[in-house]
Every structure is written in structure tokens, then in C-alpha cells.
Amino acid sequence: MLELLGIASLSFMAALSGAVVPGPVFMLVVSESMRSGRVAGPLIVLGHLILESFIIFLVFLGLGPLMKSKLALTIMGFAGGAMLMLMGLRLMRDALNLKINDEALFSNPSLAKTGRASRSLLISGFLSSGSNPYFFLWWLMEGSPLIMSAISIAGAPGLLSFLVGHAFADLAWFSFVSCSIHKSRKFLSWRIVRAILFASSVALISLAIYLPFSLYFQVNMLVNAFMRSLTKRFYY
Structure with a gap:
């Protein structure tokens, strides 16, 4: 039991350390909670x-x-960048088109409880995660070894503990962010809401430009370093 609690705690902390770093999912939660x-x-x-x-x-x-x-x-980097760009441009359009007549919409969150809106948010969460190439890198470089370690320690229960701890960290953090923004919404004017949405759209567009190219150059650096190490090994 202590082993399972330890695995869940480690998974929770590892996931939380990544979740609190602002990225596409964070920006999406901020804008959609508004x-x-x-x-x-x-x-x-x-x-x-x-x-x-x-x-x-x-x-x-x-x-x-x-x-x-x-x-x-x-491919993941540039495809993800394209998705982020589309999401950012769509959010920017909505922010620029927001008028004072939309106040009732923003003060009535029950709209999101409809089936169509719920599916839209779920799909947006899927796409915003997939648009971040570093999300895949984290799972391949850090997440996978942690999973294998959990399995080697406690087998299938260890894997389940890891997944529960990881999911709880994401759910707890982003629910906190969403609830905080929702609570503060009543104190904000529609102009401030529009400014926040516009700033979120600019952040998404900036990430759409930055992430693919940063990953591309980082991958090239890793490949070149690996080739240099091979050359030295065979040379000497």
C-alpha cells in the first residue's frame, strides 16, 4: 500500500510540475473559463x-x-503549430467581435452544460494538448520511464496508481484555475474580458510560431551532438 501511495504521489508531483507551466492548455482553460x-x-x-x-x-x-x-x-511540431495558429486566430476573432450585448452570455455559464458545448470543450482539450510538441516529448522522455518504473515496482496496481495520480494533478490544477477565473468574472467588465481573451489569443499565436521552430532546432542540435559522439567513438 505504501508503495502505491508513493507511486501516486510521485506521479502527482511530476504531472503538477508540468501543468503549472503556462502552455496551450492553460491558455485555453483561461479563455474558455471566461x-x-x-x-x-x-x-x-x-x-x-x-x-x-x-x-x-x-x-x-x-x-x-x-x-x-x-x-x-x-511533423508533430509544425502540425501542432498550425493547430495552435487556427485556435489563436479563432479566439482573436471572437475577442474582437465581443460587444457589450454579449454580457449576458458571459454571465450565464449554463451554456457550456449543453451537449454541443461540452463536446467542443473536450475536443479543444484534445487538440490543444496535441498541438504542443513538447507534450509528446515529455511523455516519451520522462513519462514512459516513470510508467515502466511504476510497473516494475508494483505491477498493474503500480500502473493504475501512476495514472490516477497523474490525472488527479491535471484535474485539480486546471479545475482550480477554471473556478478562480469563473469567480473573478463577475467583477470584470466586458472590456476587460475582451482584453484577456485577446491576450490569450496573442499568446496562442506566439506559441504557434515559437514551439515548432524551437523543437526543430533542438532536434537538429541533438542529432548533430549524437553524430559527433559516434564519430569520436569510431575515430578513437
Whole structure:
């Protein structure tokens, strides 16, 4: 039992350390909580967790090395950048079109409880996670070894403890962010809401430009360093 609690605690802290760093999911939670209320955070996280489950499944199928390849990382980086750009431009359009007549919409979060809005938030969580290439890198470089370690320590219960701890960290943090923004919404004018949405859209567009190119150059540096180490090894 203590081993399982230790695995869950380690998983919780590892996930929380990544969740608190602002990224596409964080920006999405901020903007959607303004529009849809406190339910935005949990629904977006659910989409995020669905993608994580898919990645874990691929790792267990042995596709981890393929996903680490230079070509795969480059494709994920630029495809993710394109998705982020579209999300940012859409959010910017909504922010610029926001008028004082939309005040009732923002003060009535029950809109997000409809099936269509819930599905939209869930899909947005899935896409915003997939748009961040460093999300995949974290799972391949750090998440996978942690999972294997949990399995080696406690088998299937260890894996379950790891997944529960990881999911709880994401859900707790983004629910807190979403609830905090929802609570503060009543004190903000529609102009401030529009400014926050616009700032979030600019942040998403900036990430869309920065993340793919930073990953591309980082991958090239890693490949060149690896080739230099091989050259030295065979030379000497």
C-alpha cells in the first residue's frame, strides 16, 4: 500500500510540475473559463487525458522510438503549430467581435452544460494538448520511464496508481484555475474580458510560431551532438 501511495504521489508531483507551466492548455482553460464558466477546466482536461491515454497505448505497442524520430517530431511540431495558429486566430476573432450585448452570455455559464458545448470543450482539450510538441516529448522522455518504473515496482496496481495520480494533478490544477477565473468574472467588465481573451489569443499565436521552430532546432542540435559522439567513438 505504501508503495502505491508513493507511486501516486510521485506521479502527482511530476504531472503538477508540468501543468503549472503556462502552455496551450492553460491558455485555453483561461479563455474558455471566461466564456463557459467553471466546467471548462474539467472538460478540457478530459480531452487532454484522452490524448495521454492514446500516447501511453502507443508506447506499450512499442512505437515510442518511432515517435522520437526526427521526422516524427518535426511533423508533430509544425502540425501542432498550425493547430495552435487556427485556435489563436479563432479566439482573436471572437475577442474582437465581443460587444457589450454579449454580457449576458458571459454571465450565464449554463451554456457550456449543453451537449454541443461540452463536446467542443473536450475536443479543444484534445487538440490543444496535441498541438504542443513538447507534450509528446515529455511523455516519451520522462513519462514512459516513470510508467515502466511504476510497473516494475508494483505491477498493474503500480500502473493504475501512476495514472490516477497523474490525472488527479491535471484535474485539480486546471479545475482550480477554471473556478478562480469563473469567480473573478463577475467583477470584470466586458472590456476587460475582451482584453484577456485577446491576450490569450496573442499568446496562442506566439506559441504557434515559437514551439515548432524551437523543437526543430533542438532536434537538429541533438542529432548533430549524437553524430559527433559516434564519430569520436569510431575515430578513437
